[in-house]
Amino acid sequence: MTPSRRARARTDPxxxxxxxxxxxxxxxxxxxxxxxxxxxxxxxAVLRPESEEDIAEIVRWAGxxxxxxxxxxxxxxxxxxxxxxxxxxxxxxxxxxxxxxxERDRVVVDAGATWGQVLAATLPHGATxxxxxEYLDLSVGGTLSVGGxxxxxxxHGVQADNVxxxxxxxxxxxxxxxxxxxxxxxxxxxxAGLGQVAVIVTATLRLVRAASHVRxxxxxxxxxxxxxxxxxxxxxxxxFDALQGAILPAPGGxxxxxxxxxxxxxxxxxxxxxxLAGLADDPAWRQPAxxxxxxxxxxxxxxxAALRADGRWWLPHPWLATFIGDTRVEPVVAExxxxxDPERDLGRFGQIGxxxxxxxxxxxxxxxxxxxxxxxxxxxxxxxxxxxxTRTHRLVRAxxxxxxxxxxxxxxxxxxxxxxxxxxxxxxxFGPAYEELRTAKWRHDPEGVxxxxxxxxx
Numbered sequence: 001m002t003p004s005r006r007a008r009a010r011t012d013p014x015x016x017x018x019x020x021x022x023x024x025x026x027x028x029x030x031x032x033x034x035x036x037x038x039x040x041x042x043x044x045a046v047l048r049p050e051s052e053e054d055i056a057e058i059v060r061w062a063g064x065x066x067x068x069x070x071x072x073x074x075x076x077x078x079x080x081x082x083x084x085x086x087x088x089x090x091x092x093x094x095x096x097x098x099x100x101x102x103e104r105d106r107v108v109v110d111a112g113a114t115w116g117q118v119l120a121a122t123l124p125h126g127a128t129x130x131x132x133x134e135y136l137d138l139s140v141g142g143t144l145s146v147g148g149x150x151x152x153x154x155x156h157g158v159q160a161d162n163v164x165x166x167x168x169x170x171x172x173x174x175x176x177x178x179x180x181x182x183x184x185x186x187x188x189x190x191x192a193g194l195g196q197v198a199v200i201v202t203a204t205l206r207l208v209r210a211a212s213h214v215r216x217x218x219x220x221x222x223x224x225x226x227x228x229x230x231x232x233x234x235x236x237x238x239x240f241d242a243l244q245g246a247i248l249p250a251p252g253g254x255x256x257x258x259x260x261x262x263x264x265x266x267x268x269x270x271x272x273x274x275x276l277a278g279l280a281d282d283p284a285w286r287q288p289a290x291x292x293x294x295x296x297x298x299x300x301x302x303x304x305a306a307l308r309a310d311g312r313w314w315l316p317h318p319w320l321a322t323f324i325g326d327t328r329v330e331p332v333v334a335e336x337x338x339x340x341d342p343e344r345d346l347g348r349f350g351q352i353g354x355x356x357x358x359x360x361x362x363x364x365x366x367x368x369x370x371x372x373x374x375x376x377x378x379x380x381x382x383x384x385x386x387x388x389x390t391r392t393h394r395l396v397r398a399x400x401x402x403x404x405x406x407x408x409x410x411x412x413x414x415x416x417x418x419x420x421x422x423x424x425x426x427x428x429x430f431g432p433a434y435e436e437l438r439t440a441k442w443r444h445d446p447e448g449v450x451x452x453x454x455x456x457x458x
Contacts, residue, residue, distance in 0.1 A: 020054055021045050021047050021058075021089075022045060022047075023044070029042065030046075031046045031075075031083065032083060033075065034075040034076065034080060036077060036078035036316060036418050037315065038078070038080070038396065039080025039453075041080055041088075043070075043085065043086075044086065046090045046091075046092055047089050047092065048092045048094075048095045050095065052202075053175070055071075055169045055199055056173045056174070056175050059169055059171065059172075059173040059449055059450070060173030062089060062447075062449045063173065063447040063449050066087075067449070068086070068089075068449055068450070069089050069090075069091060069199070069450055070082050070083060070084035070089075070451050070453060071090075071091045071141065071195060071199045071451070072090050073094070073112055073141050073142035074139045074142060076138055076142065077416070078319055078416060078418040079419065079420070080453050081194070081453030081454050082451070084451075093110075094112050095112065096111060096112040096201065097112040099113055099117055099121040100202075104207070105127075105206065105207050105208075107204070107207055108202055108204050109121075109140055109205060110140075111139065111200040111203060112139055114138060115129070115132055115136045115137075115140065116136035116137055116298065119297060122210070127207040127208065127209060127210055128207065128209075128297075130152060130155075130162050130206060130207075131149075131153055131157065131158060131161075131162055132152070132297050133148055133150050133159065134150060134151065135304070136300075140203055141199075141201075144159055144160050144163060144190075145190075145194055145200065146194065146416050147159065147366075147367040147414070149377060151243065151262070152242050153362075154356055154358055155238060155241065157364070158362060160364040160367065161361070161363050162206040163203055164179060164204040164205065165182070165187075165204040166187060166202070166203050167200075167201050167202040168186070168190055169199045169201055170198045170444040171441075171444055171445020171446070172444065174444075175201070179204075185436075185443075186198065188440075189366070189437055189440030189444070191366065192364045192366040194415055195451035196445065196451055196454065197440045197444040198445075211241075211264035211266050212265075212293055213293060214242075214264055214293055215262065215265060215275070215288070215290055216262040216288070216291060216296060217259075217261050217275070217286060219259040219276075219279065219281035219285075220257065220282050220286070221257040221259070222257070224247070224255075224333060224337070225330060226280045227245060227257040227259060227354075228329065228376075229280060230259060230279050230280055230281065231243070231259060231354075231376075232326065234259070235374060236358075240262060242260075242264075244260045245259050245355050245376075246351050246352065247337065247351065247353075248351045249342035249351075255342075261275075262296060264293065269290065272288065303349065310348070312348075312383050312384075315383070316392045317383070318382050318384070318418040318419075319381050319382055319416075319418055320379065320399040320402055320417045320418065321379040321380075321417050322379070322411050322412065322413055323357070323368075323369050323375045323378065324376050324378050324409060324410075325374075325375050325376075326373070326376065327372060328370075328410060328411070329376045329378070332405065332409045333378060340352070345395065346382050347385055348383060350380075350381050352378070352381070353378070353379035353381060354376050354377070354379075355377045356374055356375075357369065359372065359374070360373065366430065368433065370410050370412060377414065379414075380399065380402065396418055400420070403417075403419060413429055415454075421454075422455060423455050423456065426456045441457060
């Protein structure tokens with residue numbers, strides 16, 4: 001920023017209008033929307049930063065004038081939580097998406113880079129992040145702020161578990177580097193910290209050797225109990241590199257139960273018989289395939305194309321994501337399946353995710369899981385055929401009711417969900433980790449500048 005901009009930032013009640021800061025209606029309207037298309041908050045201005053100092057300057061200005069700041073990556077939030085209204089400023093991180101030097105075991109990337117861009121830069125070096133989100137067009141900063149669950153989470157944890165270091169702008173406008181050994185309290189509060197104490201500007205990510213190909217199987221089960229038994233077994237023995245479960249509307253009514261499993265390889269393909277030994281799926285319905293690693297990683301691009309062609313990409317997405325402990329997962333999910341009407345509640349492309357996650361694989365304290373060695377990510381993925389508000393809000397109320405039942409069964413919320421969550425509910429969600437986060441908030445964002453879309457602190 002120029003010296004004149006710094007001076008105005010200390011004295012003017014409105015955001016300083018310099019290069020990179022937009023106050024036009026189109027930019028503000030774009031920042032007031034997200035992938036959920038349900039909640040809309042319009043900022044006073046949108047910052048498109050040219051440097052990390054631009055971000056630090058606007059945060060300092062906001063702190064001095066009682067305004068708010070929210071960083072936005074690809075705006076794939078579902079409930080307006082990366083939005084900011086009133087006198088606030090939205091920071092469009094899409095201007096900060098460089099992928100820097102790739103080393104054997106790490107890469108430094110700007111927070112606005114997508115995981116697809118990261119993978120495109122690392123694969124020529126034979127490397128990949130160990131955990132990729134299912135949809136590669138999400139930003140690095142956005143997923144690290146909520147945790148980042150992927151198909152390899154049962155083995156490698158969430159994306160936030162695989163961060164070597166972060167460079168951030170705190171809520172006081174200070175630019176700092178943090179890691180598990182440097183400013184550890186700050187690092188722990190940023191990873192899955194919902195953007196409450198700092199804006200991630202760059203991330204050093206761990207890399208592992210990338211396979212060239214993937215042997216993938218879709219396995220179908222007669223019922224929920226059979227699918228869960230195999231999911232537990234596969235999560236424990238690690239024979240597959242990627243493991244996810246789904247419950248889909250079955251043709252003619254009812255539900256189909258499926259595990260999506262994959263083994264990565266580079267030289268000789270794996271032995272199918274050994275991979276599938278002892279499993280309880282229906283062999284007649286198995287769907288094997290061999291794909292390149294990049295095609296497997298980018299497999300949701302076909303769904304995106306279908307949703308865009310169908311028009312549902314731009315309709316509301318009232319999704320819910322939770323975690324349920326293994327001892328309660330079967331009765332809780334069975335009850336929800338009895339309540340859910342596939343056509344009315346999910347839509348043509350909708351499904352329910354049910355994926356095992358081993359607690360031992362995770363180390364990020366703010367990613368809250370039930371207190372069991374094994375949990376299941378239970379997600380309700382809805383694609384309504386209309387933007388009609390009454391229907392959308394009925395589905396949001398249904399999300400809140402499901403979450404209440406999950407919570408009563410000892411479950412937790414994955415914050416990338418479309419439902420209102422009160423301050424008291426957030427406090428209950430974080431449990432003993434709440435005080436650590438609140439202490440970090442007092443230290444690094446005492447004026448409460450950052451990410452007001454979450455109501456964590458009264």
